[in-house]
Amino acid sequence: MSTHRQHEVADRGCYLLLLDLLRDRRIQIGRLGRIAFKKGTYVYVGSAERGLSARVARHVRRRKRFHWHIDYLRAACGRVVGLPIRSSRRQECEVARAVAALLEPGPRGFGSSDCRCPTHLFWSPDDPLALPAFRTLLERFRMRPPG
Numbered sequence: 516m517s518t519h520r521q522h523e524v525a526d527r528g529c530y531l532l533l534l535d536l537l538r539d540r541r542i543q544i545g546r547l548g549r550i551a552f553k554k555g556t557y558v559y560v561g562s563a564e565r566g567l568s569a570r571v572a573r574h575v576r577r578r579k580r581f582h583w584h585i586d587y588l589r590a591a592c593g594r595v596v597g598l599p600i601r602s603s604r605r606q607e608c609e610v611a612r613a614v615a616a617l618l619e620p621g622p623r624g625f626g627s628s629d630c631r632c633p634t635h636l637f638w639s640p641d642d643p644l645a646l647p648a649f650r651t652l653l654e655r656f657r658m659r660p661p662g
């Protein structure tokens with residue numbers, strides 16, 4: 516019983532999505548408009564107050580109704596990898612700032628309609644998981660106690 520409760524409590528936090536765009540493309544991103552995207556790997560930082568696992572699984576799926584900015588970009592991408600960071604603290608924007616220190620920013624306002632960050636989307640010419648600094652960032656947030 517208690518294990519189930521603990522699981523529910525723990526299944527929230529934020530996540531990173533790594534999305535491979537295989538060629539340069541212009542993509543309509545909801546009300547943000549039509550935006551030019553360079554090929555490469557995009558890193559998106561999002562959050563789920565509950566159902567974190569389901570949210571990440573939803574983003575990895577290709578077919579769905581478009582709801583968030585990231586849904587439009589996802590539809591144009593090949594491989595998508597989801598990296599959940601379980602936490603009851605709201606640290607989505609903190610993670611976004613940490614990623615911003617390492618990678619180029621994506622379009623202004625992408626995924627950041629509800630906060631003061633310039634964007635929650637970032638771009639890397641190569642797989643960011645190959646960057647030691649990026650792996651360190653990920654480990655730093657994932658190893659924090661989830662309290």
Ligand SMILES: [Zn+2]
Pocket residue numbers: 607608611627630631632635
């Ligand atoms: Zn933010």
